Amino acid sequence: xxxxxxxxxxxxxxxxxxxxxxxxxxxxxxxxxxxxxxxxxxxxxxxxxxxxxxxxxxxxxxxxxxxxxxxxxxxxxxxxxxxxxxxxxxxxxxxxxxxxxxxxxxxxxxxxxxxxxxxxxxxxxxxxxxxxxxxxxxxxxxxxxxxxxxxxxxxxxxxxxxxxxxxxxxxxxxxxxxxxxxxxxxxxxxxxxxxxxxxxxxxxxxxxxxxxxxxxxxxxxxxxxxxxxxxxxxxxxxxxxxxxxxxxxxxxxxxxxxxxxxxxxxxxxxxxxxxxxxxxxxxxxxxxxxxxxxxxxxxxxxxxxxxxxxxxxxxxxxxxxxxxxxxxxxxxxxxxxxxxxxxxxxxxxxxxxxxxxxxxxxxxxxxxxxxxxxxxxxxxxxxxxxxxxxxxxxxxxxxxxxxxxxxxxxxxxxxxxxxxxxxx
Numbered sequence: 028x029x030x031x032x033x034x035x036x037x038x039x040x041x042x043x044x045x046x047x048x049x050x051x052x053x054x055x056x057x058x059x060x061x062x063x064x065x066x067x068x069x070x071x072x073x074x075x076x077x078x079x080x081x082x083x084x085x086x087x088x089x090x091x092x093x094x095x096x097x098x099x100x101x102x103x104x105x106x107x108x109x110x111x112x113x114x115x116x117x118x119x120x121x122x123x124x125x126x127x128x129x130x131x132x133x134x135x136x137x138x139x140x141x142x143x144x145x146x147x148x149x150x151x152x153x154x155x156x157x158x159x160x161x162x163x164x165x166x167x168x169x170x171x172x173x174x175x176x177x178x179x180x181x182x183x184x185x186x187x188x189x190x191x192x193x194x195x196x197x198x199x200x201x202x203x204x205x206x207x208x209x210x211x212x213x214x215x216x217x218x219x220x221x222x223x224x225x226x227x228x229x230x231x232x233x234x235x236x237x238x239x240x241x242x243x244x245x246x247x248x249x250x251x252x253x254x255x256x257x258x259x260x261x262x263x264x265x266x267x268x269x270x271x272x273x274x275x276x277x278x279x280x281x282x283x284x285x286x287x288x289x290x291x292x293x294x295x296x297x298x299x300x301x302x303x304x305x306x307x308x309x310x311x312x313x314x315x316x317x318x319x320x321x322x323x324x325x326x327x328x329x330x331x332x333x334x335x336x337x338x339x340x341x342x343x344x345x346x347x348x349x350x351x352x353x354x355x356x357x358x359x360x361x362x363x364x365x366x367x368x369x370x371x372x373x374x375x376x377x378x379x380x381x382x383x384x385x386x387x388x389x390x391x392x393x394x395x396x397x398x399x400x401x402x403x404x405x406x407x408x409x410x411x412x413x414x415x416x417x418x419x420x421x422x423x424x425x426x427x428x429x430x431x432x433x434x435x436x437x438x439x440x441x442x443x444x445x446x447x448x449x450x451x
Contacts, residue, residue: 116305133448183373
């Protein structure tokens, strides 16, 4: 009996202590625990401790291990790799000198210009054969090279599979797949609007990498949970009313595809595209070990495998006579969107001519092109540092340039120089 009374007493004490702790927690949440005013630009600690960004060890490892050039990171910074398994097939055949279909002087001029403009690789493919392949600055054909925002063209390419398989429709609301937004206005964005950068989701204001509080793009790039980071963006305009290359669009599109297909994006890419075109292993970056692939930037593949991808697009998704990408999907990707005649689904369109293409509707252009392309059907994938893939199906031509950013970039020079050299 005595033991029973004692036990009952301890339960009462524990309950009282729990009530006190909950009360204290409520007080601490309601009132600041710091006496001094928090300076501008510094996160309020009482807010920060409840912010997932501040309890993310992967994010803080990346912040504390940042490379000298955050735009061109050293290989260590791409940890952990989300491997896209390849099959290591033979490369695209090299054209014999006697079979050259492009004037050697034009190819020489293109290579000279590329070298003078900080290029690391230049590959030209015409009529299914390599007519030029050259490297600078220690780069090589079999070394992984970051495509930076070239990567943003991969996920829209893969969107064709669930569409063709009947697992989703372009005009489906994304809330059907992103259950977190099922009852949220953001869930009414359509798959098409997301893929065409017409989602209406916010474009985060530019901010230094040293400024952490509220820096959504920084957290999207470095977070240990990239899905949570992408879901943090707000709706700032009516879906379909603006064209803005918002960073989160591609990451959310990948989430839609994964949930519609039941496959991780890197597995889908490997099985249905990468192995079939004979590419070597490539990699996205996982947000954390065993986590989600980050797909809005920085897939790493060899220059030759970026060239394979370019040729696949130029040939309408056909590789060695086999339809790899669903029939008609490249044409769908190349169909102008409602808000931007120079953008379709993941691909930029060279026509109509635009001397300064903008990434954000109503803002000044950032991609200078002094003259129109000499083919009306030029399609482009492009990434930071003036990484570019140009293709013209009518010319049976693909040009790939990798390298770093230069002032005075001319987005028409390489493609037009090569087109001018095509022999009849």
